[in-house]
Amino acid sequence: MVSFLLIILASFVFIGVVVRTKSIASGRKGPGVMQPMKDIIRLWRKGAVYSKTSSFIFQMAPTIYLASILLAIAMIPHGKLPGIISFDGDFVMFAYILAFGKFWMIISALDTGSSFEGMGASREALYSMLVEPAFFIIMGSFALFTGYTSFYDIFSTLNYGPYISYLIGLLATFVLVLIAMIENSRMPVDDPKTHLELTMIHEVMILDNSGFDLGNIFYATSLKFSMYGALIANLFLGAVPLPISIPSFFIIQFVFAVAVGILESFMARFRMSHNPQFIFILTSVSLLIFFGVLLVLGKFI
Amino acid sequence: MEKHLLEVFNLIGVLLVILIPFLTAKKMGIAVLTAISLQVLLAFILVYRIFSFGFSEFSYSGSFTTGEIPIRFDYLSAWFIMLISFTFLTGTWYGVQYMKKYKDQTSNLALHSIALTLAYTSLINICVVQNALVFLVVWEIMALSSFTIIIFEHYKKDTLKAGINFLIQSHISILLLTIGFIYAKVKTGSYDFALLTNFTTLHPSVGLVLFMLFFTGFAIKSGFVPFHTWLPLAHPAAPAHISGIMSGVIIKIGIFGILRMLTFIKTDFTVIGYFVLLVSIISGLYGVMLAIVQHNLKRLLAYHSIENIGIIGIGIGLGCLGIGTSQQWLIAAGFGGALLHTLNHSLFKSLLFYSTGNIYQLAHTVNIESLGGLIKRIPRSSYLFLVGSLAICGLPPFNGFVSEFFIYSGLFKGIQSSNFLFILVMLFSILALVLIGGLALICFTKAFGIVFLGTNRSHLPDDLADEKPLSVFPLTLIAFFILLIGIFPMLFSSMLLNITNLFQYDLSTLQAANMEETFDNLTAIGLYSLGFMVLTALMLYIRHRVTNRLVSQKDITWGCGYVGDNQKMQYTASSFIRTYRKLVEPILLIKKEKKLAVGMYPGIIEQITHPYDKIERAFIDKPIYYFKRFLNRFVFLQNGNIQSYILYGFIFLTTVFLLPLIIAKIFVVINFLNQL
Structure with a gap:
């Protein structure tokens, strides 16, 4: 429950921090950190225009997408406190619940019968397929390392382990950051600020969404970012008492947001056709983690 | 009791076959539906009795050639009887209304109905007969009757070609099985399956070869790569309800065969496990990779069957590794997952095929590229197709997720082994399963999105028939069970536990705690799936309340300022998968x-x-x-000359008669030479 509330709290300012970092990096003052959230709240109160082609799927999808992310967040523990949902193999359900939301977003993009939105849908489907193995290998490595198969057990025992676990944690952080960037269609893979439909992924999928639904989608992005931030934080938090773990949770989220902002400011988007290769790199890095774990455990032949 | 049930079951089948030729098309539908429903009822009583009272067996005395014919009902056969019966029930139900438009072809329909009845009756008998010779005969009846039901539209060249392809491949399968069974008969002296156990315990390496033989035979039937080539041809050729039945249960009888042999043959299970895992991973990945690029919806679904057979195979391989390394967790998760996925796949695949049948009846095509916007024409079928798509992608809260989760949990437990090779195999199985899931997502977003959403991509015929509520009733029934298994998987846990016990012979009593943990997880995912549904419903309700107060208007889709007709500008299936x-x-x-x-x-x-x-x-x-x-090079022999053919016959007969004489003479010569 604690972690759920913390993630919700962090999500309010996450995108704000990213935007602020980007504006400072480009020499502007930039909006306040609450501005993106204010925009979302304004969207929630606005009316909507729906495409004539679209069906009920188009109207339901953003809400289902948000619900899937909320349920996924409920599975994430905080230090020595388990998440609301915790059972053996919960990370499998975590990934599949997120995929459920994505399925709906993809078909909702196709629902408009647009000549652009299918493009984003197609890319989103492919990239999320390519990024999934990396996540599962990381979790598999941790399962191997700790001998447990749930988020809570893995994260709480990971930190009692030797210092080498922090090294693995560092590599895993790298992969998780990039997974978050890809899943949220951010910089090296996709540029949310581009104004050409042909080069967008996520943004082009939601061209026709407006009002409440668009607010949901934007908020889902913030939530997803802070969800991955919480996963990263869990790699390092360990069983420290709450007065220490809560501030460190926010510090990690803040550092993550700043890192995202800096990454976005100083990196150019890859060519679309190079994205799959890039995403495959994540799988290889996570395989490295896996073999690292095998070495540490002395099971490597 | 079981004996009488089975006999009445078979009797109904035979009576129906005799009765059908005398009926008109309309009465035929009613008769088939009634009789098969009756049979299904009997089958369910049988299943209920087996699961509540345990094993039962009896035997017929048989004849001189066959020897005693043992009939054994165990949990494995009960499980398969259950899923076969259910799919046949919905299939016949759906088929009766699907075939209405062919009501003029009375004789063709009669043949079809006879073959359908025979197929069902023989499939159930395959599950219980444990005499190799009788098994092969029943298997042959099944193969021939499935051939007949596939080629219903035999006046189309493609259909006949696909049917003959199926016929040949299923006979290669029978050939391999025959070799295996005859070899076993020679070695054990009886056709009884049960004797295989003793024999293979004494000779494990022979058991391995025997298993490989059986596996290859059954793999052709179930469509493991590289024996899958008949599947994508046969499924589009058959009528929709037959495609559903075929993909749902006829290919599953191959899985049944593999599992049945695993309960009898005792050999080095680690080797078998690695082998089955390898074949299954290839099948799963290859099947789904090809499925995505298909433009024919039925072909796409057929390739997906190969993928799902791969997933089932991963479960079986995992279970075998569990037996080989004596890890009960893996046995439960592997075989449990495989069995549950067999049931699940038979549900959602038949649902998908039946709704594809509805599409075909509406648009007279199943080419994805020329469809679109069907959600407004046939909404009920669309919802059901969506349920099937979500389930086949293995997404919660539907049943596909439960069985995949089962297998995942086994793999993640298995990864904690100490054997390097074993760990690597587990890792790559996880990778394969993840990739299969991701690719299935691409495939079904494409299939659902292009076929049902957007607007028409080509002109549909004008005489569009609206869907009748009755025609989607069997589909709704399937969808209900898909959701039921997704939310209450624990309903099946005791059944699965009983079946997995069949596979662990030498392990002593079951460590109940281990098993309970597995099934607790099942309860958990069911509960949280339900929670997810409640959460989604709640949020949709909130959305409804909020947006009701707000203004909303309808306008055309954003096209960068272009406001004309954009039917031709929509994203197509090919462009959707272009990057892939x-x-x-x-x-x-x-x-x-x-x-x-x-x-x-x-x-x-x-x-x-x-x-x-x-x-x-x-x-x-x-x-x-x-x-x-x-x-x-020998084509000159076939010269159309009757005299030549008589000559060939003469040469053949002479050779046959003279051969023993000549061989005897040769022996005489050899003996003579030896004496020199």
């Missing part, structure tokens, strides 16, 4: 025909892609080509 296709082009075989725009006033440009199967080319087309080239 570029990525996998080196692995797959996709022929492209492209007309480029040339000159000052270019004509119509077009691009057509024909996906083909590389494995089919290597394993079927190439050998057939060389075989034909070889046989063509």
